[in-house]
Amino acid sequence: MMLFLLFALMLLLMLLGMHIGLAMVASSLLYLLFHLSGSLALPLGVIPQKMVYGVDSFPLLAVPLFMLAGELMSAGGITARIVRFATSLVGWITGGLAHVVIVVNMIMAGMSGSAVADAAATGSVLIPAMIKARFPPAFAAAVTAAAATIGPIIPPSIPFVLIGTIAQVSIGRLFLGGAVPGVIMGLFLMAASYWVAKRHGYAVEKRVTGWEILASFWPAIPALLMPLIIMGGILSGIATPTEAAVLGVVYAMFLSVGVYRELSLRDVYRICWRMGSSTAAIMITISGATLLGFVATAEQMGPKLIQFFLSLSNNPYVLLFIINVALLILGWVMEPVPIILLTVPIFFPVLTRLGLDPIHLGVVMTLNLMIGLLTPFVGLNVFITAAIARTPVIQVARALLIFIAALVLVLFLISYVPQLVVWLPNLVFGK
Amino acid sequence: MAFKKCIEVVSQTITALLMIFMVLLTLLQVVSRYAFEAAIPWTEELARLDLIYVTFFGSIVAFQRREHLRVEVLVHALPAGLRKWLGVAVDLASMLVLGVVVWQGIPLLIKFWPLLSAALEWPTTVFYFPAVFCCFVLLVYTAVDVVAVVRGTGDRGTPEPAQEAPR
Numbered sequence: 001m002m003l004f005l006l007f008a009l010m011l012l013l014m015l016l017g018m019h020i021g022l023a024m025v026a027s028s029l030l031y032l033l034f035h036l037s038g039s040l041a042l043p044l045g046v047i048p049q050k051m052v053y054g055v056d057s058f059p060l061l062a063v064p065l066f067m068l069a070g071e072l073m074s075a076g077g078i079t080a081r082i083v084r085f086a087t088s089l090v091g092w093i094t095g096g097l098a099h100v101v102i103v104v105n106m107i108m109a110g111m112s113g114s115a116v117a118d119a120a121a122t123g124s125v126l127i128p129a130m131i132k133a134r135f136p137p138a139f140a141a142a143v144t145a146a147a148a149t150i151g152p153i154i155p156p157s158i159p160f161v162l163i164g165t166i167a168q169v170s171i172g173r174l175f176l177g178g179a180v181p182g183v184i185m186g187l188f189l190m191a192a193s194y195w196v197a198k199r200h201g202y203a204v205e206k207r208v209t210g211w212e213i214l215a216s217f218w219p220a221i222p223a224l225l226m227p228l229i230i231m232g233g234i235l236s237g238i239a240t241p242t243e244a245a246v247l248g249v250v251y252a253m254f255l256s257v258g259v260y261r262e263l264s265l266r267d268v269y270r271i272c273w274r275m276g277s278s279t280a281a282i283m284i285t286i287s288g289a290t291l292l293g294f295v296a297t298a299e300q301m302g303p304k305l306i307q308f309f310l311s312l313s314n315n316p317y318v319l320l321f322i323i324n325v326a327l328l329i330l331g332w333v334m335e336p337v338p339i340i341l342l343t344v345p346i347f348f349p350v351l352t353r354l355g356l357d358p359i360h361l362g363v364v365m366t367l368n369l370m371i372g373l374l375t376p377f378v379g380l381n382v383f384i385t386a387a388i389a390r391t392p393v394i395q396v397a398r399a400l401l402i403f404i405a406a407l408v409l410v411l412f413l414i415s416y417v418p419q420l421v422v423w424l425p426n427l428v429f430g431k
Numbered sequence: 432m433a434f435k436k437c438i439e440v441v442s443q444t445i446t447a448l449l450m451i452f453m454v455l456l457t458l459l460q461v462v463s464r465y466a467f468e469a470a471i472p473w474t475e476e477l478a479r480l481d482l483i484y485v486t487f488f489g490s491i492v493a494f495q496r497r498e499h500l501r502v503e504v505l506v507h508a509l510p511a512g513l514r515k516w517l518g519v520a521v522d523l524a525s526m527l528v529l530g531v532v533v534w535q536g537i538p539l540l541i542k543f544w545p546l547l548s549a550a551l552e553w554p555t556t557v558f559y560f561p562a563v564f565c566c567f568v569l570l571v572y573t574a575v576d577v578v579a580v581v582r583g584t585g586d587r588g589t590p591e592p593a594q595e596a597p598r
Contacts, residue, residue, distance in 0.1 A: 013521075013524070014502045015502055016505070017503060017505070017506040017517065018521045020502070022525050025532070045539055047535050048532050048535055049539060051562055056482075056483055057479065061478055064485060243460065245457075246461065250458060269447050270447075273446045275450065276447065276489040278498060280492065281490075281493045281499050283486035283490075
């Protein structure tokens with residue numbers, strides 16, 4: 001009962017517009033005040049203590065570092081070069097620039113770790129180009145928003161860093177686990193664009209020769225090396241994900257300031273505090289969630305929830321279905337990071353106990369939450385791309401339906417064919 | 432407004448410097464392990480400490496930029512008048528929470544002073560200081576905001592458009 005009140009209060013404060021991290025602290029505070037005496041009494045001093053404890057973590061350092069690397073790359077002139085390469089590669093297929101958007105996102109995914117950053121970076125270049133090629137603005141915005149969800153699935157990925165840290169599973173494995181599903185997402189989205197483009201007869205770019213592809217490949221090489229540096233560092237055991245991230249930052253600095261000369265040191269300084277601020281927005285939520293998690297543990301939340309889930313079903317795949325539906329609904333009203341912080345400690349123990357691979361679950365959850373970025377309310381991707389295309393959000397939402405359908409299809413595909421996720425990490429790291 | 436501007440500039444500078452320091456530290460950690468074949472024992476702890484400082488000082492920046500995660504579905508559906516007073520109520524509640532963190536944090540800072548951290552052997556107080564200090568700054572900041580809104584002179588600011596990526 002207390003547990004229910006704890007979460008009900010938190011949700012109420014969130015809905016009233018309090019910052020999510022603070023709402024978590026507020027409800028924990030009220031819980032502690034009610035239990036100042038008695039056998040379960042905890043001093044209020046645990047509040048600042050747990051808040052700091054939650055962010056005192058070396059793996060979490062990867063979050064600001066990946067953000068920094070991604071922002072330096074996308075602001076530093078890399079996007080334009082990748083766009084040119086992708087255009088020569090897939091621009092001639094029916095659907096034209098729509099495929100380019102998707103391929104660019106699959107490549108860029110290897111750099112930034114954030115869907116929203118990807119939507120902004122590729123959208124500002126490609127949406128105007130698509131509108132110029134007479135694509136309906138709503139379609140251009142929709143395909144860009146949908147393609148950006150691939151970012152956090154193909155490594156590196158900030159949600160995977162968070163899940164790996166909270167659930168104590170290998171971040172390297174999670175990274176690799178996302179590779180195959182990310183490519184499948186790309187293929188499904190391309191199929192959807194092909195179908196829409198065929199029906200409405202959208203423009204295609206002209207077909208280019210093999211030589212021209214090579215010519216556009218050359219300038220894109222430094223950008224394509226980025227994921228190799230990061231993943232290579234992790235897989236070869238030279239670097240932890242955090243250290244690989246810092247190698248990414250140094251490489252991005254070298255490219256954007258040294259080679260392409262598109263960023264001044266002043267720009268770098270500005271990117272530093274902006275990304276520090278974006279980091280803090282995530283970290284403060286983690287801080288509050290740690291305190292809340294501590295209080296919920298004192299209230300025996302874990303065992304109670306496990307009992308509840310097992311009363312629903314013993315079959316991990318049935319539970320996975322229930323969890324998927326629950327997350328899709330949550331994703332409508334909340335952003336991925338707070339959902340991860342709230343639900344990973346709940347879902348992981350239950351499902352791994354029933355024999356589900358934690359890597360599989362982590363990738364399924366993340367893909368699910370990315371779909372939430374495409375729904376109105378908190379669908380940041382949609383707001384950004386609609387703003388760039390200067391189109392009402394509601395029209396973009398309508399054009400998005402087919403892409404959301406494609407992604408939900410991928411979601412259920414990887415939910416029920418776990419091999420698609422775990423095959424690659426098991427191959428590389430062993431069982 | 433001068434107060435807010437001042438906090439803005441100082442917190443941005445601190446956050447930027449902390450981020451740069453973080454990059455250098457983690458880089459030093461990788462390089463030292465391979466180039467000098469000896470890991471420096473304190474880099475990891477100092478980097479974690481740096482992250483704690485980025486979290487709380489960056490939080491002040493995020494507060495100004497209205498970048499903190501929140502649910503706005505319901506709030507946006509409300510009529511403007513109601514939204515204003517709900518905002519004030521939520522701000523007051525937030526101040527209460529921040530106040531508790533500061534009030535409970537100060538004795539903690541004193542208590543932890545004799546405890547030394549594992550690698551750096553610094554007083555553990557330095558790990559908790561940014562939480563207490565920055566919650567205090569946010570408390571004052573929110574108070575200034577609330578006063579401005581109640582008086583009707585407040586500019587609550589609009590969230591920065593996210594697509595305004597540096598180019």
